[in-house]
Amino acid sequence: MKPTIPGRLHAQGLVQPRFDSAAEVVRHLGCMQSQLHDMALWAVARRMRGATLSSLQEAFDRGDFLRTHVLRPTWHLVDPADIHWLQALTAPRVGRLMASSNTAIGLSEERLDQGSAVILDVLSDGMPHQRAELASALGAAGLEHQGQALAHIVMHAEINALIASGPMQGKQHTYVALPPQPVELTHDELLAQAARRYARGHGPFRDKDFAWWTSLTLTDSRRAIELAGLRPLETGGVAHWMLDDPVVIEAPRVLLLSNFDEYISYARDPEDYAGFDGTANDVMRGSGLLMIDGRLSGTWTRTITAKTVDIVVSRARQLSATVRRRLDDEAAAFGRFVEREPRVVIAD
DSSP states (O other): OOTTSTTHHHHHTOSSOOBSSHHHHHHHHSOEEOSSHHHHHHHHHTTBSSOOHHHHHHHHHHTSSEEEEETTTEEEEEOTTTHHHHHHHHHHHHHHHHHHHHHHTTOOHHHHHHHHHHHHHHHTTSSOEEHHHHHHHHHHTTOOOOHHHHHHHHHHHHHTTSEEEEEEETTEEEEEEOOOOOOOSOHHHHHHHHHHHHHHHHOSBOHHHHHHHHOOOHHHHHHHHHHHTOEEEEETTEEEEESSOOOOOOOOSEEEEETTOGGGOSOOOGGGGTTOSSOHHHHHHSSEEEEETTEEEEEEEEEEOSSEEEEEEESOOOOOHHHHHHHHHHHHHHHHHHTSEEEEEEOO
């Protein structure tokens, strides 16, 4: 959305695929938002050489990278080695931010802790269990909850680094217990580490971008930048912070990205939607983002059949012949990812 930020596309690994494994991609970016599972895997694959949906699903099921609620909090793909320290840094703030909504649905801190204990007991057999099984155990323990309350109990266990998603069972996600891992870094050391990781994987950023990404306060964000020893970069009259000198490369003419790709994982401004004939809500409803010359220019959805994948692009302004050719190239890449023949449809 901000192609004028020097080095952002290169830091993100979006100019050319340059990673050989999903674990490398997830580790480099620190976390990768993961609302739609297959599209989150596409966000990983877009930065890799030769990855397919099936190969990345196998890597996920092996536990090469995990899925959990962290940061804002929402679903993210995370390196197993990073879950505990990231939660140690962000969970206290996230817990405070969630307190009022938990109270509104009848979940006290005591009840959340009781629910976490029940869930851990279910998972103590070392096997993955689906959410319905966790709900059944909570009901049996007199803690019956459904819908939002159930989601918040499970999320409480996640942000306390007790559980994470396990291997898929058909189309259903499962949960597994996380092995305990003490975090010996101080709060300041955690702040510095997080700021360096965000800078490495996302490129130059503003203090409010890091605060948005982590849910930390702006004060903590500024302290993290200082502790990390990041260097200033002024662009567009705005202070940004960087770890390495930015590698400036021309933006790819067209990108088909996941709708929550880390490329847009910063505090967004109205100007980010200047080239888009829609609203922020339209972005949230799509399964993917059409980027032209690095800017948001439309959305897209995918429908997969036995032999084909239909890629329907909507809310896009008139596309030139050159842009349409590059769009077909991107569609071909997505077709290879899902191992289907791609068909592009431009919606009115």
